Structure formats: C-alpha cells, structure tokens
C-alpha cells in the first residue's frame with residue numbers, strides 16, 4: 001500500500017479542517033475509527049463551505065505514513081496511539097487539548113512521540129447526510145523540535161505554524177487557559193466571554209490563582225498578573241465561542257476533563273499540593289457526564 005507523507009488520526013472538527021488544508025499540498029491519509037466512518041468520509045464532506053474528498057481509511061487498515069498528527073479526543077488517545085504505531089511513522093504529533101503525551105508514548109513506540117499545541121479552531125455539525133465542518137478562527141500551531149517537516153507542511157498549507165523550542169512551557173500555558181475556561185463554561189453553560197462577568201469571574205480567577213503555583217513549579221514562567229491577563233485575553237478573543245467541554249456535555253459525550261483538570265491535579269499531587277476548587281470542578285463535570293446514565297438507570301428504591 002502507498003506510504004503517505006502525512007496522516008491525520010481523528011477525522012473530527014479539527015482533523016478535517018487540517019486535512020482539507022493540508023490535502024491541497026500533499027497526499028494526506030485520514031484515519032477514521034472504523035470502516036463505516038471511512039466510507040462516510042470517502043463519500044465527501046463539507047469543510048468551510050467547500051466539498052472535500054479525503055483519502056480516508058479505517059484504523060485497522062491505516063497505511064504507513066511519515067508523520068501522524070493525532071486529533072482524537074483525549075479519551076480515545078490509547079487506541080489512536082496503537083494505530084499510529086502500526087503506521088511506522090518517523091514521528092507522531094498530538095495537537096490535542098490537555099496533557100496526552102505520556103499516554104501516547106505508553107502506547108506508541110515511534111521514534112518521536114510528542115505533543116504540540118494549536119489555537120486553530122473548528123466545529124462540526126452532524127446531519128443525516130455528510131458532516132459539515134466550520135473553521136472558527138485562524139490560530140497558531142506550535143510544534144516541538146524534531147517536527148520541522150510538519151511545521152513546514154502546515155505553513156505551506158496556509159496554517160500559521162512554527163517550531164517552539166520550549167514546547168513544555170507552551171503546553172503548560174495552554175493548560176492554564178484550558179483548566180480555567182473549559183470546565184467553567186461547561187458547568188455554567190455559557191459562552192467563554194460570559195466568564196469575564198460576575199458571578200463567574202470570581203471562580204475563573206480563583207481557578208487561575210490556584211493552578212498557577214503548580215504550573216510554575218513545573219516550568220511555567222508567568223506571574224499572577226500575566227496569568228490572569230492571558231486567561232482573560234483568551235476569554236475575550238473567544239467571547240462568542242462555546243468551549244468544547246460545553247459542547248461535549250450538551251451532546252451527551254464524554255468530556256476531556258481527565259486530560260485537562262485531571263492532568264493538573266496529578267501534577268499537584270506530585271508536589272503535594274491541594275487544589276480544592278479544581279477538584280470540585282472535576283467532580284461536578286464528572287457528575288454531569290454521568291447524569292444521562294443515572295436517568296437511564298432503574299430507580300434503586
């Protein structure tokens with residue numbers, strides 16, 4: 001079977017947005033969960049108002065590829081990592097939210113397995129027919145050293161991308177934003193900008209202040225004023241957006257709370273810190289995730 005220069009594992013909102021752009025400059029293999037998913041994609045999808053006909057494959061038939069970009073939700077990382085390993089890549093790059101690098105490395109022994117970050121955005125509308133993908137604002141993609149070839153392909157496809165020497169610090173800065181905005185937007189069911197207003201603002205700032213010492217202990221070089229300013233700026237820039245955790249809860253899907261707030265709490269445990277507000281937020285999001293199961297279960301008494 002043909003070896004592809006690039007593959008994207010996870011043909012969702014962001015995966016299809018990237019695949020459509022990159023597919024214009026290089027052959028891209030798009031890896032779906034199963035044969036039905038691949039067949040649906042091969043029939044064509046709409047990305048940004050344009051028809052797109054990808055080279056889609058089921059995970060069990062994934063071809064070899066030089067570089068694999070992982071864009072499944074965090075809960076599907078282990079399965080995606082195993083697929084990526086079977087593709088014999090030079091490198092596997094996660095652009096997922098949360099911290100998934102360790103999990104990827106545990107399930108994939110490719111020569112390079114790393115996590116970058118992206119502030120590109122896209123959302124998906126699922127209909128009875130083909131999915132529709134709406135890119136929701138151009139951002140920037142930062143990749144670790146060793147992934148220069150991927151940054152170059154992204155740049156040629158018109159996506160802003162660069163190699164970030166201190167990718168660990170960039171991941172922590174993204175995690176700071178994610179642990180503050182995503183769970184609160186999901187719990188209060190509000191667009192990101194509303195978190196800047198009372199009564200949500202006090203909780204937003206509490207989450208930032210509580211997370212900061214742990215993130216600083218792991219290498220994030222931001223003082224409190226700069227950390228608050230960064231989170232506020234993202235909430236302002238994405239004021240009308242519904243965070244992915246909110247979209248997941250509303251659609252009855254599992255959220256990425258364990259890779260986001262859970263990752264922060266695991267880091268805190270390593271330094272012996274307690275983060276009571278983040279712990280409470282995690283418990284609340286998990287309770288909402290399982291609310292559907294609870295309603296479906298027969299009454300105990």
Ligand SMILES: NC(=O)c1ccc[n+]([C@@H]2O[C@H](COP(=O)([O-])OP(=O)(O)OC[C@H]3O[C@@H](n4cnc5c(N)ncnc54)[C@H](OP(=O)(O)O)[C@@H]3O)[C@@H](O)[C@H]2O)c1
Nearest residue numbers: 010011012013014032033071072076079080096097121122
């Ligand atoms: N969307 C954004 O704007 C955005 C921005 C920055 C970062 N991110 C991050 O990027 C990641 C992807 O987000 P998304 O919004 O694109 O999610 P999404 O729309 O839910 O897409 C995930 C895709 O992965 C597929 N998948 C799941 N397990 C798989 C497997 N084992 N093999 C192959 N495909 C598999 C899913 O298939 P099914 O449909 O069959 O479940 C789905 O098509 C997340 O970590 C997210 O936090 C997203």
